Amino acid sequence: MVISIASQKGGTGKSTTSISLAAGLGRIGKKVLIIDVDSQANSSKVLLPHYIDLRSEQTVYNTILERKPLPIHPTTIPNVDIVPSHILLSNTDVELTTAKDHREARLNNGLEKVKGHYDYVFIDCPPALGWLTVNAFTASDKVLIVVSPGYFELDSIVQISKTIAEVIEIFNPNLQLAGYLFTMSDTTVNSRTSLKVLRQTYTNDVFNTVIPRNTDLRDAHFKKMDIFAYAPKSKGAMAYQSLIRELINHDQRPQ
Structure with missing residues:
Protein backbone atom coordinates (compact mmCIF):
# COMPACT_ATOMS: atom_id res chain seq x y z
CA MET A 1 0.00 0.00 0.00
CA VAL A 2 1.51 3.30 -1.12
CA ILE A 3 -0.02 6.34 0.59
CA SER A 4 0.82 9.98 -0.09
CA ILE A 5 0.53 12.23 2.96
CA ALA A 6 -0.44 15.59 1.51
CA SER A 7 -1.50 19.12 2.36
CA GLN A 8 -1.38 22.30 0.33
CA LYS A 9 -0.65 24.26 3.49
CA GLY A 10 2.55 24.03 5.50
CA GLY A 11 2.59 23.42 9.24
CA THR A 12 -0.40 21.10 9.33
CA GLY A 13 1.35 18.07 10.82
CA LYS A 14 2.00 16.31 7.53
CA SER A 15 5.53 15.15 8.36
CA THR A 16 4.48 14.30 11.92
CA THR A 17 1.80 12.06 10.45
CA SER A 18 4.24 10.38 8.06
CA ILE A 19 6.73 9.68 10.85
CA SER A 20 4.12 8.56 13.38
CA LEU A 21 2.31 6.19 11.02
CA ALA A 22 5.59 4.63 9.91
CA ALA A 23 6.89 4.29 13.48
CA GLY A 24 3.67 2.80 14.81
CA LEU A 25 3.40 0.27 11.99
CA GLY A 26 7.10 -0.59 12.22
CA ARG A 27 6.72 -1.34 15.90
CA ILE A 28 4.01 -3.94 15.21
CA GLY A 29 6.20 -5.72 12.69
CA LYS A 30 5.20 -4.08 9.43
CA LYS A 31 7.98 -3.25 6.98
CA VAL A 32 7.66 0.44 6.13
CA LEU A 33 9.35 2.88 3.74
CA ILE A 34 9.07 6.66 3.97
CA ILE A 35 9.87 8.66 0.84
CA ASP A 36 10.50 12.29 1.70
CA VAL A 37 9.85 14.54 -1.31
CA ASP A 38 9.44 17.74 0.69
CA SER A 39 12.53 19.93 0.20
CA GLN A 40 12.25 21.03 3.85
CA ALA A 41 13.25 17.43 4.67
CA ASN A 42 11.57 17.38 8.10
CA SER A 43 11.02 13.61 8.11
CA SER A 44 14.59 13.03 6.97
CA LYS A 45 16.07 15.29 9.67
CA VAL A 46 14.14 13.49 12.43
CA LEU A 47 14.85 9.93 11.28
CA LEU A 48 18.44 10.19 10.05
CA PRO A 49 20.91 11.35 12.73
CA HIS A 50 23.55 12.13 10.10
CA TYR A 51 21.22 13.71 7.57
CA ILE A 52 23.32 16.87 7.33
CA ASP A 53 26.20 14.83 5.87
CA LEU A 54 24.19 13.37 2.98
CA ARG A 55 25.05 14.34 -0.58
CA SER A 56 22.31 14.98 -3.14
CA GLU A 57 23.01 11.64 -4.85
CA GLN A 58 22.13 9.91 -1.56
CA THR A 59 18.62 11.39 -1.61
CA VAL A 60 15.43 11.21 -3.66
CA TYR A 61 16.86 14.04 -5.78
CA ASN A 62 18.96 11.35 -7.46
CA THR A 63 15.83 9.47 -8.54
CA ILE A 64 13.60 12.34 -9.64
CA LEU A 65 16.24 14.45 -11.37
CA GLU A 66 18.87 11.89 -12.38
CA ARG A 67 16.50 8.90 -12.80
CA LYS A 68 18.70 6.65 -10.63
CA PRO A 69 17.48 3.92 -8.19
CA LEU A 70 15.92 5.06 -4.93
CA PRO A 71 18.65 5.56 -2.29
CA ILE A 72 17.19 3.78 0.74
CA HIS A 73 18.60 4.32 4.24
CA PRO A 74 17.76 2.49 7.50
CA THR A 75 16.34 4.70 10.26
CA THR A 76 16.53 4.59 14.03
CA ILE A 77 13.05 2.96 14.12
CA PRO A 78 12.65 -0.83 13.83
CA ASN A 79 11.45 -1.99 10.39
CA VAL A 80 11.40 1.56 8.98
CA ASP A 81 13.56 2.77 6.07
CA ILE A 82 13.63 6.17 4.42
CA VAL A 83 14.50 7.77 1.10
CA PRO A 84 15.58 11.22 2.29
CA SER A 85 14.90 14.57 0.69
CA HIS A 86 17.29 17.36 -0.29
CA ILE A 87 17.06 21.15 -0.44
CA LEU A 88 17.79 21.02 -4.19
CA LEU A 89 14.31 19.54 -4.68
CA SER A 90 13.03 23.11 -4.30
CA ASN A 91 14.13 23.67 -7.91
CA THR A 92 12.57 20.48 -9.22
CA ASP A 93 9.33 22.01 -10.51
CA VAL A 94 11.27 24.37 -12.74
CA GLU A 95 13.40 21.56 -14.14
CA LEU A 96 10.49 19.14 -14.65
CA THR A 97 8.36 21.77 -16.36
CA THR A 98 10.73 21.67 -19.32
CA ALA A 99 11.22 17.88 -19.25
CA LYS A 100 9.53 15.89 -22.01
CA ASP A 101 9.87 12.25 -20.98
CA HIS A 102 7.38 10.98 -18.38
CA ARG A 103 8.18 13.71 -15.85
CA GLU A 104 5.21 12.58 -13.73
CA ALA A 105 6.44 8.98 -13.38
CA ARG A 106 10.05 9.29 -12.23
CA LEU A 107 9.27 8.50 -8.60
CA ASN A 108 6.93 5.69 -9.60
CA ASN A 109 9.58 4.13 -11.84
CA GLY A 110 12.02 4.01 -8.94
CA LEU A 111 9.44 2.79 -6.46
CA GLU A 112 8.22 -0.06 -8.67
CA LYS A 113 11.57 -1.80 -8.19
CA VAL A 114 11.48 -1.82 -4.38
CA LYS A 115 7.92 -1.50 -3.09
CA GLY A 116 7.40 -5.27 -3.03
CA HIS A 117 9.75 -5.40 -0.03
CA TYR A 118 7.41 -3.23 2.09
CA ASP A 119 3.96 -3.52 3.62
CA TYR A 120 3.45 0.25 3.57
CA VAL A 121 5.10 3.13 1.75
CA PHE A 122 4.36 6.68 2.92
CA ILE A 123 5.28 9.61 0.69
CA ASP A 124 5.76 12.85 2.61
CA CYS A 125 4.66 15.45 0.04
CA PRO A 126 5.65 19.12 -0.18
CA PRO A 127 3.07 21.78 0.78
CA ALA A 128 2.55 22.71 -2.87
CA LEU A 129 0.75 21.21 -5.84
CA GLY A 130 3.61 21.05 -8.33
CA TRP A 131 5.40 18.25 -10.14
CA LEU A 132 6.78 16.67 -6.96
CA ILE A 145 -5.02 14.72 3.17
CA VAL A 146 -3.98 16.45 6.39
CA VAL A 147 -6.19 19.37 7.47
CA SER A 148 -5.59 21.71 10.41
CA PRO A 149 -8.05 24.27 11.84
CA GLY A 150 -8.71 27.45 9.88
CA TYR A 151 -10.67 28.91 6.95
CA PHE A 152 -7.76 28.88 4.50
CA GLU A 153 -6.84 25.33 5.47
CA LEU A 154 -10.35 24.12 4.66
CA ASP A 155 -10.41 26.16 1.46
CA SER A 156 -7.19 24.51 0.27
CA ILE A 157 -9.00 21.15 0.09
CA VAL A 158 -10.68 22.34 -3.10
CA GLN A 159 -7.34 22.83 -4.86
CA ILE A 160 -5.78 19.56 -3.70
CA SER A 161 -8.94 17.65 -4.65
CA LYS A 162 -8.68 19.14 -8.13
CA THR A 163 -5.08 17.94 -8.40
CA ILE A 164 -6.10 14.44 -7.33
CA ALA A 165 -8.85 14.41 -9.97
CA GLU A 166 -6.41 15.52 -12.67
CA VAL A 167 -3.87 12.84 -11.72
CA ILE A 168 -6.63 10.19 -11.82
CA GLU A 169 -7.73 11.39 -15.26
CA ILE A 170 -4.28 11.69 -16.82
CA PHE A 171 -1.69 9.61 -14.96
CA ASN A 172 -3.08 7.19 -12.34
CA PRO A 173 -6.69 6.01 -12.79
CA ASN A 174 -6.43 3.73 -9.72
CA LEU A 175 -5.65 6.52 -7.24
CA GLN A 176 -8.10 6.74 -4.32
CA LEU A 177 -8.71 9.12 -1.44
CA ALA A 178 -7.73 7.52 1.87
CA GLY A 179 -9.49 10.29 3.77
CA MET A 184 -3.80 20.17 15.71
CA SER A 185 -7.22 20.01 17.31
CA ASP A 186 -7.79 21.95 20.53
CA THR A 187 -10.68 23.44 22.52
CA THR A 188 -10.90 26.74 20.62
CA VAL A 189 -14.00 27.80 18.70
CA ASN A 190 -11.91 27.90 15.51
CA SER A 191 -10.89 24.26 15.93
CA ARG A 192 -14.36 22.99 16.83
CA THR A 193 -15.97 24.90 13.95
CA SER A 194 -13.37 23.74 11.43
CA LEU A 195 -13.87 20.09 12.35
CA LYS A 196 -17.65 20.47 12.20
CA VAL A 197 -17.48 22.02 8.72
CA LEU A 198 -15.05 19.35 7.52
CA ARG A 199 -17.31 16.53 8.69
CA GLN A 200 -20.44 18.16 7.29
CA THR A 201 -18.82 18.77 3.91
CA TYR A 202 -16.92 15.48 3.50
CA THR A 203 -19.03 13.25 5.74
CA ASN A 204 -17.89 9.82 4.61
CA ASP A 205 -14.26 10.70 3.95
CA VAL A 206 -13.10 12.12 7.30
CA PHE A 207 -11.19 9.83 9.64
CA ASN A 208 -12.83 9.25 13.00
CA THR A 209 -9.45 9.83 14.62
CA VAL A 210 -8.60 13.45 15.44
CA ILE A 211 -4.98 14.37 16.19
CA PRO A 212 -4.72 16.80 19.12
CA ARG A 213 -2.40 19.77 19.41
CA ASN A 214 0.17 18.08 21.63
CA THR A 215 3.52 19.43 22.76
CA ASP A 216 4.91 15.90 23.04
CA LEU A 217 4.69 15.53 19.28
CA ARG A 218 6.75 18.69 18.77
CA ASP A 219 9.22 17.81 21.52
CA ALA A 220 9.75 14.31 20.13
CA HIS A 221 10.92 15.74 16.81
CA PHE A 222 13.19 18.20 18.59
CA LYS A 223 14.84 15.16 20.22
CA LYS A 224 14.92 13.41 16.79
CA MET A 225 12.56 10.70 18.05
CA ASP A 226 9.15 9.43 17.03
CA ILE A 227 6.25 9.90 19.43
CA PHE A 228 6.14 6.20 20.42
CA ALA A 229 9.76 6.27 21.53
CA TYR A 230 9.49 9.66 23.24
CA ALA A 231 6.09 9.58 24.96
CA PRO A 232 4.17 6.36 24.22
CA LYS A 233 1.35 7.18 26.63
CA SER A 234 0.82 10.75 25.43
CA LYS A 235 -2.37 11.97 23.77
CA GLY A 236 -0.51 12.29 20.49
CA ALA A 237 0.71 8.69 20.60
CA MET A 238 -2.75 7.40 21.48
CA ALA A 239 -4.29 9.34 18.60
CA TYR A 240 -1.84 7.98 16.04
CA GLN A 241 -2.38 4.45 17.38
CA SER A 242 -6.08 4.99 16.70
CA LEU A 243 -5.35 6.23 13.18
CA ILE A 244 -3.20 3.17 12.48
CA ARG A 245 -6.09 0.91 13.53
CA GLU A 246 -8.38 2.80 11.16
CA LEU A 247 -5.94 2.43 8.29
CA ILE A 248 -5.42 -1.29 8.87
CA ASN A 249 -9.14 -1.96 9.20
CA HIS A 250 -9.83 -0.02 6.01
CA ASP A 251 -7.15 -1.95 4.10
CA GLN A 252 -8.66 -5.24 5.25
CA ARG A 253 -12.13 -4.47 3.91
CA PRO A 254 -13.22 -6.39 0.81
CA GLN A 255 -12.72 -4.30 -2.31
Missing part, protein backbone atom coordinates in the same frame (compact mmCIF):
# COMPACT_ATOMS: atom_id res chain seq x y z
CA THR A 133 3.25 16.19 -5.66
CA VAL A 134 2.12 14.90 -9.06
CA ASN A 135 4.99 12.39 -8.94
CA ALA A 136 3.88 11.30 -5.48
CA PHE A 137 0.22 10.91 -6.48
CA THR A 138 1.17 9.04 -9.67
CA ALA A 139 3.14 6.53 -7.56
CA SER A 140 0.42 6.10 -4.90
CA ASP A 141 -2.55 3.88 -4.26
CA LYS A 142 -4.15 6.44 -1.94
CA VAL A 143 -3.84 10.03 -0.74
CA LEU A 144 -4.31 10.98 2.92
CA TYR A 180 -9.12 13.65 5.49
CA LEU A 181 -7.22 13.71 8.78
CA PHE A 182 -7.95 16.60 11.16
CA THR A 183 -4.84 17.61 13.09
Whole structure:
Protein backbone atom coordinates (compact mmCIF):
# COMPACT_ATOMS: atom_id res chain seq x y z
CA MET A 1 0.00 0.00 0.00
CA VAL A 2 1.51 3.30 -1.12
CA ILE A 3 -0.02 6.34 0.59
CA SER A 4 0.82 9.98 -0.09
CA ILE A 5 0.53 12.23 2.96
CA ALA A 6 -0.44 15.59 1.51
CA SER A 7 -1.50 19.12 2.36
CA GLN A 8 -1.38 22.30 0.33
CA LYS A 9 -0.65 24.26 3.49
CA GLY A 10 2.55 24.03 5.50
CA GLY A 11 2.59 23.42 9.24
CA THR A 12 -0.40 21.10 9.33
CA GLY A 13 1.35 18.07 10.82
CA LYS A 14 2.00 16.31 7.53
CA SER A 15 5.53 15.15 8.36
CA THR A 16 4.48 14.30 11.92
CA THR A 17 1.80 12.06 10.45
CA SER A 18 4.24 10.38 8.06
CA ILE A 19 6.73 9.68 10.85
CA SER A 20 4.12 8.56 13.38
CA LEU A 21 2.31 6.19 11.02
CA ALA A 22 5.59 4.63 9.91
CA ALA A 23 6.89 4.29 13.48
CA GLY A 24 3.67 2.80 14.81
CA LEU A 25 3.40 0.27 11.99
CA GLY A 26 7.10 -0.59 12.22
CA ARG A 27 6.72 -1.34 15.90
CA ILE A 28 4.01 -3.94 15.21
CA GLY A 29 6.20 -5.72 12.69
CA LYS A 30 5.20 -4.08 9.43
CA LYS A 31 7.98 -3.25 6.98
CA VAL A 32 7.66 0.44 6.13
CA LEU A 33 9.35 2.88 3.74
CA ILE A 34 9.07 6.66 3.97
CA ILE A 35 9.87 8.66 0.84
CA ASP A 36 10.50 12.29 1.70
CA VAL A 37 9.85 14.54 -1.31
CA ASP A 38 9.44 17.74 0.69
CA SER A 39 12.53 19.93 0.20
CA GLN A 40 12.25 21.03 3.85
CA ALA A 41 13.25 17.43 4.67
CA ASN A 42 11.57 17.38 8.10
CA SER A 43 11.02 13.61 8.11
CA SER A 44 14.59 13.03 6.97
CA LYS A 45 16.07 15.29 9.67
CA VAL A 46 14.14 13.49 12.43
CA LEU A 47 14.85 9.93 11.28
CA LEU A 48 18.44 10.19 10.05
CA PRO A 49 20.91 11.35 12.73
CA HIS A 50 23.55 12.13 10.10
CA TYR A 51 21.22 13.71 7.57
CA ILE A 52 23.32 16.87 7.33
CA ASP A 53 26.20 14.83 5.87
CA LEU A 54 24.19 13.37 2.98
CA ARG A 55 25.05 14.34 -0.58
CA SER A 56 22.31 14.98 -3.14
CA GLU A 57 23.01 11.64 -4.85
CA GLN A 58 22.13 9.91 -1.56
CA THR A 59 18.62 11.39 -1.61
CA VAL A 60 15.43 11.21 -3.66
CA TYR A 61 16.86 14.04 -5.78
CA ASN A 62 18.96 11.35 -7.46
CA THR A 63 15.83 9.47 -8.54
CA ILE A 64 13.60 12.34 -9.64
CA LEU A 65 16.24 14.45 -11.37
CA GLU A 66 18.87 11.89 -12.38
CA ARG A 67 16.50 8.90 -12.80
CA LYS A 68 18.70 6.65 -10.63
CA PRO A 69 17.48 3.92 -8.19
CA LEU A 70 15.92 5.06 -4.93
CA PRO A 71 18.65 5.56 -2.29
CA ILE A 72 17.19 3.78 0.74
CA HIS A 73 18.60 4.32 4.24
CA PRO A 74 17.76 2.49 7.50
CA THR A 75 16.34 4.70 10.26
CA THR A 76 16.53 4.59 14.03
CA ILE A 77 13.05 2.96 14.12
CA PRO A 78 12.65 -0.83 13.83
CA ASN A 79 11.45 -1.99 10.39
CA VAL A 80 11.40 1.56 8.98
CA ASP A 81 13.56 2.77 6.07
CA ILE A 82 13.63 6.17 4.42
CA VAL A 83 14.50 7.77 1.10
CA PRO A 84 15.58 11.22 2.29
CA SER A 85 14.90 14.57 0.69
CA HIS A 86 17.29 17.36 -0.29
CA ILE A 87 17.06 21.15 -0.44
CA LEU A 88 17.79 21.02 -4.19
CA LEU A 89 14.31 19.54 -4.68
CA SER A 90 13.03 23.11 -4.30
CA ASN A 91 14.13 23.67 -7.91
CA THR A 92 12.57 20.48 -9.22
CA ASP A 93 9.33 22.01 -10.51
CA VAL A 94 11.27 24.37 -12.74
CA GLU A 95 13.40 21.56 -14.14
CA LEU A 96 10.49 19.14 -14.65
CA THR A 97 8.36 21.77 -16.36
CA THR A 98 10.73 21.67 -19.32
CA ALA A 99 11.22 17.88 -19.25
CA LYS A 100 9.53 15.89 -22.01
CA ASP A 101 9.87 12.25 -20.98
CA HIS A 102 7.38 10.98 -18.38
CA ARG A 103 8.18 13.71 -15.85
CA GLU A 104 5.21 12.58 -13.73
CA ALA A 105 6.44 8.98 -13.38
CA ARG A 106 10.05 9.29 -12.23
CA LEU A 107 9.27 8.50 -8.60
CA ASN A 108 6.93 5.69 -9.60
CA ASN A 109 9.58 4.13 -11.84
CA GLY A 110 12.02 4.01 -8.94
CA LEU A 111 9.44 2.79 -6.46
CA GLU A 112 8.22 -0.06 -8.67
CA LYS A 113 11.57 -1.80 -8.19
CA VAL A 114 11.48 -1.82 -4.38
CA LYS A 115 7.92 -1.50 -3.09
CA GLY A 116 7.40 -5.27 -3.03
CA HIS A 117 9.75 -5.40 -0.03
CA TYR A 118 7.41 -3.23 2.09
CA ASP A 119 3.96 -3.52 3.62
CA TYR A 120 3.45 0.25 3.57
CA VAL A 121 5.10 3.13 1.75
CA PHE A 122 4.36 6.68 2.92
CA ILE A 123 5.28 9.61 0.69
CA ASP A 124 5.76 12.85 2.61
CA CYS A 125 4.66 15.45 0.04
CA PRO A 126 5.65 19.12 -0.18
CA PRO A 127 3.07 21.78 0.78
CA ALA A 128 2.55 22.71 -2.87
CA LEU A 129 0.75 21.21 -5.84
CA GLY A 130 3.61 21.05 -8.33
CA TRP A 131 5.40 18.25 -10.14
CA LEU A 132 6.78 16.67 -6.96
CA THR A 133 3.25 16.19 -5.66
CA VAL A 134 2.12 14.90 -9.06
CA ASN A 135 4.99 12.39 -8.94
CA ALA A 136 3.88 11.30 -5.48
CA PHE A 137 0.22 10.91 -6.48
CA THR A 138 1.17 9.04 -9.67
CA ALA A 139 3.14 6.53 -7.56
CA SER A 140 0.42 6.10 -4.90
CA ASP A 141 -2.55 3.88 -4.26
CA LYS A 142 -4.15 6.44 -1.94
CA VAL A 143 -3.84 10.03 -0.74
CA LEU A 144 -4.31 10.98 2.92
CA ILE A 145 -5.02 14.72 3.17
CA VAL A 146 -3.98 16.45 6.39
CA VAL A 147 -6.19 19.37 7.47
CA SER A 148 -5.59 21.71 10.41
CA PRO A 149 -8.05 24.27 11.84
CA GLY A 150 -8.71 27.45 9.88
CA TYR A 151 -10.67 28.91 6.95
CA PHE A 152 -7.76 28.88 4.50
CA GLU A 153 -6.84 25.33 5.47
CA LEU A 154 -10.35 24.12 4.66
CA ASP A 155 -10.41 26.16 1.46
CA SER A 156 -7.19 24.51 0.27
CA ILE A 157 -9.00 21.15 0.09
CA VAL A 158 -10.68 22.34 -3.10
CA GLN A 159 -7.34 22.83 -4.86
CA ILE A 160 -5.78 19.56 -3.70
CA SER A 161 -8.94 17.65 -4.65
CA LYS A 162 -8.68 19.14 -8.13
CA THR A 163 -5.08 17.94 -8.40
CA ILE A 164 -6.10 14.44 -7.33
CA ALA A 165 -8.85 14.41 -9.97
CA GLU A 166 -6.41 15.52 -12.67
CA VAL A 167 -3.87 12.84 -11.72
CA ILE A 168 -6.63 10.19 -11.82
CA GLU A 169 -7.73 11.39 -15.26
CA ILE A 170 -4.28 11.69 -16.82
CA PHE A 171 -1.69 9.61 -14.96
CA ASN A 172 -3.08 7.19 -12.34
CA PRO A 173 -6.69 6.01 -12.79
CA ASN A 174 -6.43 3.73 -9.72
CA LEU A 175 -5.65 6.52 -7.24
CA GLN A 176 -8.10 6.74 -4.32
CA LEU A 177 -8.71 9.12 -1.44
CA ALA A 178 -7.73 7.52 1.87
CA GLY A 179 -9.49 10.29 3.77
CA TYR A 180 -9.12 13.65 5.49
CA LEU A 181 -7.22 13.71 8.78
CA PHE A 182 -7.95 16.60 11.16
CA THR A 183 -4.84 17.61 13.09
CA MET A 184 -3.80 20.17 15.71
CA SER A 185 -7.22 20.01 17.31
CA ASP A 186 -7.79 21.95 20.53
CA THR A 187 -10.68 23.44 22.52
CA THR A 188 -10.90 26.74 20.62
CA VAL A 189 -14.00 27.80 18.70
CA ASN A 190 -11.91 27.90 15.51
CA SER A 191 -10.89 24.26 15.93
CA ARG A 192 -14.36 22.99 16.83
CA THR A 193 -15.97 24.90 13.95
CA SER A 194 -13.37 23.74 11.43
CA LEU A 195 -13.87 20.09 12.35
CA LYS A 196 -17.65 20.47 12.20
CA VAL A 197 -17.48 22.02 8.72
CA LEU A 198 -15.05 19.35 7.52
CA ARG A 199 -17.31 16.53 8.69
CA GLN A 200 -20.44 18.16 7.29
CA THR A 201 -18.82 18.77 3.91
CA TYR A 202 -16.92 15.48 3.50
CA THR A 203 -19.03 13.25 5.74
CA ASN A 204 -17.89 9.82 4.61
CA ASP A 205 -14.26 10.70 3.95
CA VAL A 206 -13.10 12.12 7.30
CA PHE A 207 -11.19 9.83 9.64
CA ASN A 208 -12.83 9.25 13.00
CA THR A 209 -9.45 9.83 14.62
CA VAL A 210 -8.60 13.45 15.44
CA ILE A 211 -4.98 14.37 16.19
CA PRO A 212 -4.72 16.80 19.12
CA ARG A 213 -2.40 19.77 19.41
CA ASN A 214 0.17 18.08 21.63
CA THR A 215 3.52 19.43 22.76
CA ASP A 216 4.91 15.90 23.04
CA LEU A 217 4.69 15.53 19.28
CA ARG A 218 6.75 18.69 18.77
CA ASP A 219 9.22 17.81 21.52
CA ALA A 220 9.75 14.31 20.13
CA HIS A 221 10.92 15.74 16.81
CA PHE A 222 13.19 18.20 18.59
CA LYS A 223 14.84 15.16 20.22
CA LYS A 224 14.92 13.41 16.79
CA MET A 225 12.56 10.70 18.05
CA ASP A 226 9.15 9.43 17.03
CA ILE A 227 6.25 9.90 19.43
CA PHE A 228 6.14 6.20 20.42
CA ALA A 229 9.76 6.27 21.53
CA TYR A 230 9.49 9.66 23.24
CA ALA A 231 6.09 9.58 24.96
CA PRO A 232 4.17 6.36 24.22
CA LYS A 233 1.35 7.18 26.63
CA SER A 234 0.82 10.75 25.43
CA LYS A 235 -2.37 11.97 23.77
CA GLY A 236 -0.51 12.29 20.49
CA ALA A 237 0.71 8.69 20.60
CA MET A 238 -2.75 7.40 21.48
CA ALA A 239 -4.29 9.34 18.60
CA TYR A 240 -1.84 7.98 16.04
CA GLN A 241 -2.38 4.45 17.38
CA SER A 242 -6.08 4.99 16.70
CA LEU A 243 -5.35 6.23 13.18
CA ILE A 244 -3.20 3.17 12.48
CA ARG A 245 -6.09 0.91 13.53
CA GLU A 246 -8.38 2.80 11.16
CA LEU A 247 -5.94 2.43 8.29
CA ILE A 248 -5.42 -1.29 8.87
CA ASN A 249 -9.14 -1.96 9.20
CA HIS A 250 -9.83 -0.02 6.01
CA ASP A 251 -7.15 -1.95 4.10
CA GLN A 252 -8.66 -5.24 5.25
CA ARG A 253 -12.13 -4.47 3.91
CA PRO A 254 -13.22 -6.39 0.81
CA GLN A 255 -12.72 -4.30 -2.31
